Amino acid sequence: MTRSNNAAIAVEKAESLAIMDNLGLICGDTQKTVKRRGFDLLRRAVPRPIKQLLKRLVGKVRATPGRPPPPIAPPRTAINLADTTAVRAFVVRSDELGGPDATPAHEWWQTLTFDIPSSLRVSACRLDPLSAEYLALQDGLYAAMVGGPYQETISELAPFDKEAAVAGHLAYPHCEPQALNRHISAMARLVDQVDRPGSLRILEAGSGWGFSCEYLARLGHRLVGVDVNPDFIETATRRSQRLGLGIDYRLGTFACLPVAPDERFDIIFTSAAFHHGRTPLLALQGMVRQLVPGGQVILASEPFIEPAMWPAWGLRADALSVYCIAKFGWWEAGWTRAFMGELFSRVGLEMRFADYHSDLERYMVGRLAVA
Numbered sequence: 001m002t003r004s005n006n007a008a009i010a011v012e013k014a015e016s017l018a019i020m021d022n023l024g025l026i027c028g029d030t031q032k033t034v035k036r037r038g039f040d041l042l043r044r045a046v047p048r049p050i051k052q053l054l055k056r057l058v059g060k061v062r063a064t065p066g067r068p069p070p071p072i073a074p075p076r077t078a079i080n081l082a083d084t085t086a087v088r089a090f091v092v093r094s095d096e097l098g099g100p101d102a103t104p105a106h107e108w109w110q111t112l113t114f115d116i117p118s119s120l121r122v123s124a125c126r127l128d129p130l131s132a133e134y135l136a137l138q139d140g141l142y143a144a145m146v147g148g149p150y151q152e153t154i155s156e157l158a159p160f161d162k163e164a165a166v167a168g169h170l171a172y173p174h175c176e177p178q179a180l181n182r183h184i185s186a187m188a189r190l191v192d193q194v195d196r197p198g199s200l201r202i203l204e205a206g207s208g209w210g211f212s213c214e215y216l217a218r219l220g221h222r223l224v225g226v227d228v229n230p231d232f233i234e235t236a237t238r239r240s241q242r243l244g245l246g247i248d249y250r251l252g253t254f255a256c257l258p259v260a261p262d263e264r265f266d267i268i269f270t271s272a273a274f275h276h277g278r279t280p281l282l283a284l285q286g287m288v289r290q291l292v293p294g295g296q297v298i299l300a301s302e303p304f305i306e307p308a309m310w311p312a313w314g315l316r317a318d319a320l321s322v323y324c325i326a327k328f329g330w331w332e333a334g335w336t337r338a339f340m341g342e343l344f345s346r347v348g349l350e351m352r353f354a355d356y357h358s359d360l361e362r363y364m365v366g367r368l369a370v371a
């Protein structure tokens with residue numbers, strides 16, 4: 001082994017020591033042994049200035065007298081997302097622990113990692129993220145996680161108590177007052193993004209129980225709500241009739257909005273819904289066609305991912321998303337900000353982010369040029 005190799009190893013060891021100690025991962029005998037070995041190498045191979053630097057680093061890791069040995073973090077269990085059996089077992093165990101809202105399930109989730117097979121990740125890096133092959137790759141992963149193919153008009157259906165949803169004071173009958181307040185706050189921030197005055201014609205795509213449409217209708221705007229789930233359309237329509245809000249709910253999808261060719265909107269927005277769509281470019285193109293000049297597309301409360309998960313977009317590999325995909329069959333995609341920014345610019349939307357640092361209060365705002 002060469003002198004410079006030894007030096008590099010010693011530097012690496014000392015840095016690791018400092019980092020491990022900062023993380024509370026070494027103590028007692030282990031610390032002594034590792035330190036002794038590190039210094040043996042140091043003595044033999046390392047030039048003086050580097051030795052001094054190393055000594056300073058290693059000096060930081062002296063044991064604090066009386067400090068109890070730190071707990072050793074248990075190794076994380078990896079779940080291969082392409083392994084249907086493993087993903088199913090994850091859902092079963094999560095439910096046994098009380099489901100996504102229960103602390104025991106959350107604690108268990110902290111001990112897991114969700115692995116996208118490296119072959120998929122390599123292909124994802126190689127392919128055009130807007131190509132049919134890329135979509136097929138994501139479809140394949142979905143099929144492995146769910147045990148069957150995605151079908152837009154069936155897979156998104158969700159069981160809920162329709163009568164409670166119709167009768168509820170606000171359209172989220174299952175929410176605690178504090179959670180309702182957070183949703184109202186997110187709506188207020190959404191309205192802050194609107195850059196034109198007066199009573200506007202607004203379309204919400206993925207309107208669900210009607211919470212957002214109702215909020216905006218009460219402000220005096222004229223609302224059309226679109227959803228793929230006929231139960232949501234029926235529920236939200238009955239609510240609007242009961243409350244006298246005059247909201248026009250229509251069955252349809254993001255990529256095929258049920259609108260007349262000459263219908264125009266000042267704002268088209270989604271709230272925690274657009275990530276259920278498989279073809280975001282197609283959907284944005286359709287939305288822009290229905291906008292007035294200077295109109296806005298706003299994606300509210302939507303998830304963005306880091307490129308470390310997928311280079312551009314893909315099914316989200318966090319515990320809650322994996323649970324929702326595998327348990328309910330929902331399409332739970334995430335996009336990098338750069339990728340979605342590219343899509344906005346392709347369809348002619350001038351884009352900005354308004355980020356209030358919470359999942360709910362995050363807005364991607366696109367404005368169509370006036371001329």
Ligand SMILES: C[S@@+](CC[C@H](N)C(=O)[O-])C[C@H]1O[C@@H](n2cnc3c(N)ncnc32)[C@H](O)[C@@H]1O
Binds near residue numbers: 207209212255272
């Ligand atoms: C999480 S819910 C959000 C509902 C509502 N925007 C809210 O904030 O309460 C997602 C909604 O998107 C709808 N959805 C899913 N896929 C869709 C699609 N392809 N086209 C239209 N709506 C869709 C679902 O039916 C559901 O109502």
